[in-house]
Amino acid sequence: MKKKKKGWKELPIGLVTEPASSLEFETGDWRSEKPIWDEKKCTHCLICWIYCPDSAIIVKDGKVQGIDYRYCKGCGICAEECPPKIKAITMVREEK
């Protein structure tokens, strides 16, 4: 959905922007493949959380909770890095 962009008079002066504005920039619709996380197989080693370039692995109290599909771009790094004996994340096609 396109948001209306601001005119020059509404912008803060001198290329100053609010911090963490990337939170407003949801990249979830960039995906053609989607990671599916299997809670039963997961050992919570957090390797996927370390590797995810978009901080899209949701972790609470040291345990993986799931994947934040608002930001996940479907790159598949989490599925690739999940240890071969565990394979708790698999990529599936986004197309319905």
Place this chain on the structure above:
Amino acid sequence: MALLEIRWHGRGGQGAKTAALLFGDAAVETGKYIQAFPEYGPERMGAPVFAFNRISNEPILQHCGIKNPQIVVVLDPTLMETVDVTEGLPDDGVVLVNTQKTAADIKKQLKLTTQAVYVVDASKISKDILKRDLPNTPMLGALIKVSKLLDFKAMLESVKHRLEHKFPTRPEVVEGNIKAIKRAYEEVMA
């Protein structure tokens, strides 16, 4: 006082610029408007150099070079052989030279007729007192006498102040220079 312009002739290292600055500084302390500026070229020890002063009771607006100085100060007599020290000097101009010769000799050497010539052996004074040939400060004393522009005592105070700032740990340099200025003031003659 109308605008007065002075040209200093020296050799790189003899302190022509310093003399012009000291003179300008002293003149400001006695309430005058001044300019003091060197002519910057390649700065080499021994090469002929120029420095200039303007003095007036009114603000000085022009920032061009000085072509017709009323007073010329020559810090080194050998310059007269290679540099036209009287260039642009008006008929009522004044030439002040550091030399062992008499004013009459210099007048003849420079082929001057109407202009006034004053001489003082500033190099000897400097060697006697400062043990070095630094004619610039004694010539300052002679200039004050010849130009009758500034109060001598006020000028001495000003020079002392500036030298103390420049040589904070060497009072003998300050005292020596003051002594040399006083002696040149006494010994300069027409």
Place this chain on the structure above:
Amino acid sequence: MIVARTGNEAMAEAMRQINPDVVAAYPITPATEVVQLFSSFVHDGLVDTEFVPAESEHSAISACAGAAAAGARVMTSTASQGLALMHEILFIAAGLRAPIVICLVNRSLSSPINIHCDHSDTLASRDAGWIQIYAENAQEAYDTTIQAVKIAEEALLPALVTTDAFIISHGMERVELVDDKAVPKFLGERKVKHSLLDVDNPVTLGPLDLQDYFFEHKRSEIDAMNHVLPTIEKVQKEYGDKFGRYYSTVEEYKLDDADVAILAMGSTAGTAKVAVERLREQGKKVGLIRSRVYRPFPQTAMLKAMTKVKVVGIMDRADTLSTLGGHLYTECRSILYDADNRPLLKNYIYGLGGRDISIEEIEAMYDELLTIQKSGQVDKNIVYYGVRGE
């Protein structure tokens, strides 16, 4: 306090009294003394400044841009090739709206190599988004350095204050200094809306800005420049009311009843004033216009001044190498396009590489302008004055 100071010494004194938070600098003739003296003030504990001796002008101005963007009051000094090396960062500083003040000494840009005065260095930076103010003498250099800090911080744009190489930078003059305590009082603390050191309210500075927002940010910067002149006028007046020395963006000298005028910038304007006085004694109605502020271009005041006379001789101490003449000439021609009572214009490119310009030469220019007034004809629009072989 009345003292004898060179232009460089006067600017360094102003910096000492301003007591900036950060000075990052790299020395270059003829501006070296400014930071050399300032570094001795740092050493002697006379200022609280964080002094950064950088390894190049590019690094120096980069450090300045960072510090100013972080919220500090920042100054530096340079000349000629030094400003040219800063060129890339000049635009960045202006875009970041970092109110840096540079004490600049106008020196010719190479080649050939030269250390003396012309205005080619700052005029080549005219489109960088910096305020540019050209001082006529050491007193004005001192006063304007102090004013520039306030102007830059209020406008949120960086500023250059310039003097003519050697003529002013190394020429000693009578200068009246303001009381040490009065300067910080006049300036106040720098008020910062976004500081990088404010960890409770973090901001991002200088991010990538593409087709979707770059134009808006640039438009905002242009708008800031469009509103600087009233700020300059306000600060000039505040300074005058407080310390007794008043300046205007465009100075008019004996202009009201003049038939012809010369327009000049920097120290030459003083020499031209003496020429005006001498010619007035001969009954010739001549006047002078001095562009003290060059960026932003003071077009309303300039237009008002120029349309008072029939002929204006525009003295440019640089050439645009565009076949169009000097910087002041091309811009003045441009603002006159829509004016009624357009004066005739003649462009004198003069004084390149420090070539001296005398009172007599300027008198001769005025005589030429008076002849143009009589004939109504300018036979040659652009002339190179004082160069051999013309």
